[in-house]
Amino acid sequence: MQAEAGSPSEDGLRSSGSPRPPRSLRRRLGGGVVLIVLLLLFFLPWWTLFASGTGWPFPVLLVGTVVFAAWLASFPFLMAAGHGRRGSDRAARVADSTLGVVWVLFTWSVLGGLVHLVLIGLGVGGAGRARSIAVAVAVISAVLLAWGHHEAMRVPRVRRLDVHVPRLGGGLDGTRVVVLADTHFGPIDRAGWSARVAEAVNALDADIVIHAGDIADGTPARRREQSAPLGTIRSRLAKVYVTGNHEYFGEAQGWLDRMAELGWEPLHNRHVMVERGGDALVLAGVDDVTAESSGLAGHRANLVDALAGADPERPVLLVAHQPKYVAQAAAGGIDLQVSGHTHGGQIWPFNFLVRIDQPVVRGLSRHGERTQLYTSRGTGFWGPPFRVFAPSEITLLTLRAGDGPTT
Known part of the structure; x- marks a missing residue:
């Protein structure tokens, strides 16, 4: 029997006749990949700055965790409001700035993690090593973001x-x-x-x-x-x-x-x-x-x-x-x-x-x-x-x- 337009059997076949995942499954897979990427982008900076053996007082860890969690939870909604049908310029400004900040923090957290591993291998730094790297990542990221914003906005x-x-x-x-x-x-x-x-x-x-x-x-x-x-x-x-x-x-x-x-x-x-x-x-x-x-x-x-x-x-x-x-x-x-x-x-x-x-x-x-x-x-x-x-x-x-x- 010929499949009706839009039926699962039609959606599940390529033009060559080979099977492919239904459209709904592809959307879920795509959404899953995006979610994993977002979690990684936000988790690694949080881990580098506030966990990973930094030994910050509990209030510092709590505030940092709450800030990153709220940041992550709000980001998809801001992106949708700023770049979706609504097209809110205010939401887009916040979402776009968030994306830039997180990318820089993620990049330098990765580099900081590599330095951390090298220092561990060399036996350098001792108990304060993780905290020193966290401070370095925060300072370098802040300087690069300030300079990068100036570079973007100038003639x-x-x-x-x-x-x-x-x-x-x-x-x-x-x-x-x-x-x-x-x-x-x-x-x-x-x-x-x-x-x-x-x-x-x-x-x-x-x-x-x-x-x-x-x-x-x-x-x-x-x-x-x-x-x-x-x-x-x-x-x-x-x-x-x-x-x-x-x-x-x-x-x-x-x-x-x-x-x-x-x-x-x-x-x-x-x-x-x-x-x-x-x-x-x-x-x-x-x-x-x-x-x-x-x-x-x-x-x-x-x-x-x-x-x-x-x-x-x-x-x-x-x-x-x-x-x-x-x-x-x-x-x-x-x-x-x-x-x-x-x-x-x-x-x-x-x-x-x-x-x-x-x-x-x-x-x-x-x-x-x-x-x-x-x-x-x-x-x-x-x-x-x-x-x-x-x-x-x-x-x-x-x-x-x-x-x-x-x-």
């Missing part, structure tokens, strides 16, 4: 780099390309920061300005004030924008329309030509690689459409939000791809986890015989308002004609 420093593009004509030698990425306008109102970033970009006297996606977390209407300063950015030849994956959590088409309203050229699988001194550069862009799975009609990363009608003899600068699109770019003979997405890891040592998903975390790299990739560490931050050992940047790429040093 990024300018990173300057010459990029040699062999096919670039002499008329375009010295073209100044300013790259913004991952501004992530969100629950923390950064309208003033946005205005200062725009001033910093204008001071660079750019020929081309690129925004490589993840402009905001939220709708254009909700982040209108924060995005408004982007309309004051100036360039001689072009200002272009492509969608990032976070646009597809909200209103991707709305952000394309908003950027057009602010005077930017949305490169929605299309290109523009820029010319100077008798030479031309193809400036192309594709939607984020997650666009197709969003279900939004007409949205997907399509390099063929982006280059349709372009002269194949002209050099191409491609804007694609995620570095991993470089595989398609190299196959298509792109000269230079500019990306963001990674944030340089944002909070160390998350960069090692990012590297599992992306071929590059930051900087200039070469892929294949022709293609170079520049990966920005991002201009803003996502979620936790911290940047630890992963500073933000406004990037100034100066394009140079001819061969240069090997990248």
Whole structure:
């Protein structure tokens, strides 16, 4: 008998006919994994700071335990309130900050635990060893969080780099390309920061300005004030924008329309030509690689459409939000791809986890015989308002004609 749509027998089969767990079981398994991760993230710092032989007076242990337990119990509700349908910016600020604090405490608790084991092996420290490590973890974490918050909230420093593009004509030698990425306008109102970033970009006297996606977390209407300063950015030849994956959590088409309203050229699988001194550069862009799975009609990363009608003899600068699109770019003979997405890891040592998903975390790299990739560490931050050992940047790429040093 043929299974009815939505029946357990249909849900339990892959398209190939092999069995798979029912959807409800997969959800429970996924929820179980999340719960285990959360328990570990909160338990290890608590253990390092208040237990593990630290010998604190009972009131200290009790207060620390109550604080961590309340913190853990409230975190899922704050995340749901801040990033779910309700979309409370206040709840999101608390939840995101909690996530950043716990991650830093967890990281340094792991390192503190390793130091503890080494000291035990060496017979160093005696009875006060665990307490000393607890104090060290707390102090280091506090310093890194204070510094990391400052790094996240300041106007990024300018990173300057010459990029040699062999096919670039002499008329375009010295073209100044300013790259913004991952501004992530969100629950923390950064309208003033946005205005200062725009001033910093204008001071660079750019020929081309690129925004490589993840402009905001939220709708254009909700982040209108924060995005408004982007309309004051100036360039001689072009200002272009492509969608990032976070646009597809909200209103991707709305952000394309908003950027057009602010005077930017949305490169929605299309290109523009820029010319100077008798030479031309193809400036192309594709939607984020997650666009197709969003279900939004007409949205997907399509390099063929982006280059349709372009002269194949002209050099191409491609804007694609995620570095991993470089595989398609190299196959298509792109000269230079500019990306963001990674944030340089944002909070160390998350960069090692990012590297599992992306071929590059930051900087200039070469892929294949022709293609170079520049990966920005991002201009803003996502979620936790911290940047630890992963500073933000406004990037100034100066394009140079001819061969240069090997990248």
